[in-house]
Amino acid sequence: MAVLEVKGLSKQYPEFLLDGISFSLEEGRIMGLIGRNGAGKTTTLKSIFNIVHKSGGEIKIFGFDMPGDEQKIKTLIGYTGGAINYYQRKKLKDIAAVTRRFYTNWDDDAYRRYLDAFSLNEEKTPLQLSEGMRVKFSLTLALSHNAKLLILDEPTSGLDPVSRAELLDTFTYLKGKGVSILFSTHITSDLEKCADDITYIAKGSLIASMPLERFLCENRAAGHGDTLEEIMVHYEKEDINEKLAD
Amino acid sequence: MKNLLIKELKLASSPLSYIFLIAALMTLLPGYPILMGAFFICFGIFHSFQNARESNDVLYSLLLPVKKSDFVKTKFAFTCAVQLTGFALCAVLTALRMTALSGAQAYKDNALMNPSPVFLAFVLLLFSAFNLLFVGGFFKTAYKIGIPFLLFGIAALVIVAVAESLHFFSALSFLNTTSGEKTGLQTVFLALSAAAYCGITYLSYRTSKKRFELLDL
Numbered sequence: 428m429a430v431l432e433v434k435g436l437s438k439q440y441p442e443f444l445l446d447g448i449s450f451s452l453e454e455g456r457i458m459g460l461i462g463r464n465g466a467g468k469t470t471t472l473k474s475i476f477n478i479v480h481k482s483g484g485e486i487k488i489f490g491f492d493m494p495g496d497e498q499k500i501k502t503l504i505g506y507t508g509g510a511i512n513y514y515q516r517k518k519l520k521d522i523a524a525v526t527r528r529f530y531t532n533w534d535d536d537a538y539r540r541y542l543d544a545f546s547l548n549e550e551k552t553p554l555q556l557s558e559g560m561r562v563k564f565s566l567t568l569a570l571s572h573n574a575k576l577l578i579l580d581e582p583t584s585g586l587d588p589v590s591r592a593e594l595l596d597t598f599t600y601l602k603g604k605g606v607s608i609l610f611s612t613h614i615t616s617d618l619e620k621c622a623d624d625i626t627y628i629a630k631g632s633l634i635a636s637m638p639l640e641r642f643l644c645e646n647r648a649a650g651h652g653d654t655l656e657e658i659m660v661h662y663e664k665e666d667i668n669e670k671l672a673d
Numbered sequence: 674m675k676n677l678l679i680k681e682l683k684l685a686s687s688p689l690s691y692i693f694l695i696a697a698l699m700t701l702l703p704g705y706p707i708l709m710g711a712f713f714i715c716f717g718i719f720h721s722f723q724n725a726r727e728s729n730d731v732l733y734s735l736l737l738p739v740k741k742s743d744f745v746k747t748k749f750a751f752t753c754a755v756q757l758t759g760f761a762l763c764a765v766l767t768a769l770r771m772t773a774l775s776g777a778q779a780y781k782d783n784a785l786m787n788p789s790p791v792f793l794a795f796v797l798l799l800f801s802a803f804n805l806l807f808v809g810g811f812f813k814t815a816y817k818i819g820i821p822f823l824l825f826g827i828a829a830l831v832i833v834a835v836a837e838s839l840h841f842f843s844a845l846s847f848l849n850t851t852s853g854e855k856t857g858l859q860t861v862f863l864a865l866s867a868a869a870y871c872g873i874t875y876l877s878y879r880t881s882k883k884r885f886e887l888l889d890l
Contacts, residue, residue, distance in 0.1 A: 478735060479889035501738035513729035514684050525683055528676040529737045 428454050429487075430576050430607045431475070436484035438470050443631060445470050447484070450626045450636035452576075452609055457602050459618035459639070460611040461655075462628040463663050468611035469508075471628065472580050475609075476506045488576065502530060504576040505569020507562070512553070519564060520549035523571075530572035538571035559590030566597065570606075577601070579610040583617050595621045615655035625655075629662055677739060677747040684733075687724040690755050693717025697762035700788050701770065703779040707786060708836050711796040712829045714759040715803040718752050722811055722818055731815050731890060745812060745882045752808055753874065756800045763788075763796055771851065786837055790859040791848045794866035795836040801873040802828040812881035815888055 431452040438445040445467045452458045460468050473479040475486055477494040486493040488500045514522055527533040542549065545563040553561050562582050569577055583591045591614075598608050598621050612618065618625060618639065626636040635642055639655075647653055651661040694717065699710030725731070734744050767788035774780065786792055803825050810821025840849035847855040848862070 473890075476736070478732070480887070498738045498740065501736070506736050508732070513733040515728065517684055517728075521683060525676075525680045526737070528679065529739065 430454050430489055431609065432485075432487040433471075433475065434485040436471065436474055436486065437482045438467075438474055438479060439482045440470075443467070443470075445474070445631045446633075448626075448628065448633050449484075450633070452607050452624065454575075454607055455602055455605045456623040457598055457608045457610075457621055458624040458626060459622035460609060460626050460628065461613060461615065461618060461659065462611075463613055463659070466628045467631040468613075468628060469580055470631075472506075472578055472609070472611055476504075476578060502532060502572065503574065504578060505566070505572070505574035506578045506580075507565035507569060507582065508580040512561075515554040516552050518550055518552055519547060522553075523549070523568065526568050527571070533572050535571075537573065538567065541567040541570055557590070558585045559587070559594065562586070562590075562594060563597075570601070575606060577606060577608045577610075579608065581611050581613075583610075583612055583614055591617065592620075615659060619655055627659075627662075634662060674743050674746060674750075677734065677743055678750060680734070681721075681747055681751045685721065685725040685728060685730040686751065687717075687720040689720040690717045693720075694755070694759050694762060697759050697766060700763050700766035700792075701774075704783060704785060706833055706837055707788065707792065708795055708799065708833045710763065711759065711799040712826075712833070714756065715800065715807070715825065715829070718755050718803070719807065719818070719822055721751065722748075722807075726816055726818060735890065741886055742882045745878065745885050748811075749804070749808060749874065749878045749881070752804060756803075760793070760796055760800070764793055767793055775851065786840070787849055787851050789849070789851060790856065790863040792836075794859075794863040795832060797863075797866045797870040799829055799832050801870045802832060804870075804874045805877045809877040809881050812884045812888075815885060815890060 429451040433451065434449050436445065436448040443465075448467070448471055450458070460471065462468050470479060474481045475488075475493065477497055489503055491500050493500055523538065527535070527538070541547075541563075545560070545567060547556075547560060547564055547567065553564065556564065565582075566577070583594060586594065595617060598610075601608065602621075602623075622639050624637065625639045625642050627634040627642070643655065643658070646658045646661075652658040693713050696710040696713035696717070699705060699713070700707050731744075735741065767790075770780065770788040780787075786795075806828055807818075807821045807825040810824060811818055813821075839845045847858055
């Protein structure tokens with residue numbers, strides 16, 4: 428069952444066009460949304476969550492229309508733009524106390540469990556946490572209202588290798604619990620560790636959306652490279668010397 | 674809406690919004706343009722908008738299962754709650770100066786505006802300007818607060834200047850009289866101002882709601 432279906436998503440900015448992006452994410456799978464900086468990953472994720480208004484296309488989450496059923500959808504999913512960057516000087520317990528009021532499906536036991544698992548101290552403020560711990564607190568809030576779909580915008584950016592590995596392990600654990608995850612990244616090694624599917628965007632257009640293994644096989648066969656990084660470089664590399672000479 | 678208001682009080686607002694309510698005490702200052710107290714009350718509310726912006730309050734709120742229009746409504750509700758508390762304090766102090774303190778030597782021969790229903794009317798007009806120019810202006814972008822507050826500041830100075838000048842025209846001297854015989858007329862002025870406050874605030878809310886719905890954040 429598809430938990431997220433995106434069909435022909437487009438967003439027109441004066442100097443950028445996100446052009447007809449389509450993909451779908453099945454239940455209990457992890458999808459990596461990749462592309463170089465400025466490719467349109469964040470615009471895609473923000474459009475899915477209706478933080479920016481799409482110019483065209485259709486978004487269905489758990490069968491509900493976005494933005495038509497926005498409130499209902501937001502109780503079922505969690506979104507984080509990486510590390511928590513709001514109310515930096517408020518204690519985590521105060522942020523959680525306010526957040527839980529908005530969710531009828533808030534699970535306090537789950538909240539305590541994730542706090543313990545992530546070694547988060549409720550008396551601290553986001554400002555006192557490392558980048559990795561702040562991402563974990565974001566996840567804790569999302570998971571405490573039993574979000575079945577997590578949408579994460581570059582959650583591993585800025586994390587040290589150990590924190591990144593821990594976070595990717597967390598994703599794999601959550602996948603085992605039936606949670607679907609869509610996360611954007613330009614760190615290809617993250618995807619090779621945990622992603623089932625890949626959606627690749629370049630300059631606002633869709634290059635591919637398919638299972639990761641198939642993507643690797645097809646591109647290896649076409650001679651585009653052996654690893655995700657090599658394949659990405661094949662698609663994206665421009666002759667910088669030529670540009671500098673112009 | 675109730676939960677958003679709690680979020681506003683516990684996470685987004687600045688304590689300065691409440692501390693600046695003390696500016697209502699300016700109503701008691703002799704020989705001072707007492708309408709500036711209303712300006713400082715608005716300045717306190719400005720700090721909550723600033724604090725919310727620095728805390729990424731908009732993004733946090735929009736990730737919650739709430740309507741965008743409720744977010745706008747909550748900002749207006751918070752603003753009006755602080756303003757009406759300030760207005761109530763000004764009203765009590767105005768009544769005090771018009772009655773128990775009416776004979777106090779310090780208030781004799783006051784060339785500036787006296788506390789009266791007309792003063793309270795101008796307080797509401799100043800609050801209306803804040804709701805229209807600052808709060809309404811904020812929702813054009815949901816992050817720019819400098820220009821909207823500058824526009825409000827200019828409007829506030831004009832309102833204070835007009836309020837302090839009108840009663841020097843003989844035909845309008847009733848605006849500043851404390852004799853009591855013109856209190857009825859002054860109260861009509863206050864009632865009209867209260868209607869303007871409600872109308873302008875509602876208009877600003879409607880406009881802000883439309884602007885905010887269209888914003889890409």
